[in-house]
Amino acid sequence: MRKEFIYLNNELTSRNEIIRKMSEDVFTYGMIIDVDTYVNAVLKREEEIPTTVGFNVSIPHGKSEAVTEPFITFMRTMTPFVWDEKSGDKAQLIFMIGVPIEQKDKLHLKILAQISRNLMDENFRNNLLEAESTDEAYRLLKRIEENIYAEEMGNL
Amino acid sequence: MMKIVGVTACTTGIAHTYMAQEALEKECAKRGYEVKVETQGGMGIDNELTEEEIADADAVILAIAIGIEGEERFEEKQDQGKVITMDPSSLIKNVVDVVNQLENL
Numbered sequence: 088m089r090k091e092f093i094y095l096n097n098e099l100t101s102r103n104e105i106i107r108k109m110s111e112d113v114f115t116y117g118m119i120i121d122v123d124t125y126v127n128a129v130l131k132r133e134e135e136i137p138t139t140v141g142f143n144v145s146i147p148h149g150k151s152e153a154v155t156e157p158f159i160t161f162m163r164t165m166t167p168f169v170w171d172e173k174s175g176d177k178a179q180l181i182f183m184i185g186v187p188i189e190q191k192d193k194l195h196l197k198i199l200a201q202i203s204r205n206l207m208d209e210n211f212r213n214n215l216l217e218a219e220s221t222d223e224a225y226r227l228l229k230r231i232e233e234n235i236y237a238e239e240m241g242n243l
Numbered sequence: 244m245m246k247i248v249g250v251t252a253c254t255t256g257i258a259h260t261y262m263a264q265e266a267l268e269k270e271c272a273k274r275g276y277e278v279k280v281e282t283q284g285g286m287g288i289d290n291e292l293t294e295e296e297i298a299d300a301d302a303v304i305l306a307i308a309i310g311i312e313g314e315e316r317f318e319e320k321q322d323q324g325k326v327i328t329m330d331p332s333s334l335i336k337n338v339v340d341v342v343n344q345l346e347n348l
Contacts, residue, residue: 136308138258141336146258186257186285196257196285203258204265207335 088198088232090225091116092160095218100168102178103130106147109160109183117155119185124153129183139176143167144206148184157186157195159202161228163215180215182206198235205231245276247345248292249304252311253331256284263306263331264290266338274342283311292316301325302345306334324348 091112099105106129110122119125128149132138139145162181170178184199205211211227218224249267253259264280271278281292294316297303303320305311305328320326325348327341334341 132255136330136332138332140259140262140332146262148255148257150255150257182258184257186255190285193286199257200261200282200284200286203261207262207265207269 088159088225088228089116090221092158093221093224093228094160094162095221095224097162097164099162099164100166102133102145102147102170105162105164105181106130106183109162113158113160113185118158119151119153120155121153125149125151125185128153133171137171137174137176139170139174139178140206142206142209142212143177143179144182144212145170145176145178145180146182146184146203146206148186150186150188152188154185154187157184157190157192157199159184159199159228161215161224163218163224180206180212194235194239197239198232201231201235202228245274245302245346246300247271247276247278247302247304247342248280248296248300249278250281250283250292250307250311251331251334252283252307252309254308256286259308259331259335260284263334266335267304267306267342270338270342276342283307288312302348303327304329304334304341304345306331308332 110126114122128151129147160183167177167179251260251263260282282289303326
């Protein structure tokens, strides 16, 4: 989790623009080697089945050869908007996830799984909706990561 | 007490598998039901169900978007009409209704 990958009160209201914007930033930090390849994989998945899960949350993601290192980005938009035209499903909290095709590092997957589980928790979602600064949102997400690390250390 | 077991698995094995697990566990906890959810995702199989746990269950939910390992374990329950199979994202969105359905099998 990087602070640079947290976007609060963004004014974009288009699924494709949001995915592209975040992917371009991820590219700058080197977790993907080609923006178009990754974006296309994510959009393909959205076209098959939208990744909205209710509660105005969507989790666009794709396994792609363009991803070299697992990552997650988080955007909170100003207001909920229609994420998927076909279903009319809305989103305001958007978590974009990337994982390499061959993912050997289980720890990263564990963190992504744990963040996914936390999204089912209303308090966690409300905290993210109410976070007043990028730092605050970062701490909320970072805490999950730290808990997983602590757990792993305990298991050694 | 109602006992539910389930398996969750999505195509990429990153997010929906675990969200569906969490949604089901939460809803069952709310109702005071016993629940165990096996996940087949990017980290492999976690929380694997034993033959005994499956045999003891009142209802089974397979929230799977892909073929899973050991699907034959549920054949007997299938024959008894005690299995619901659906997409993990539908379970996440409709968990209350799904647990109601499991109750009424």
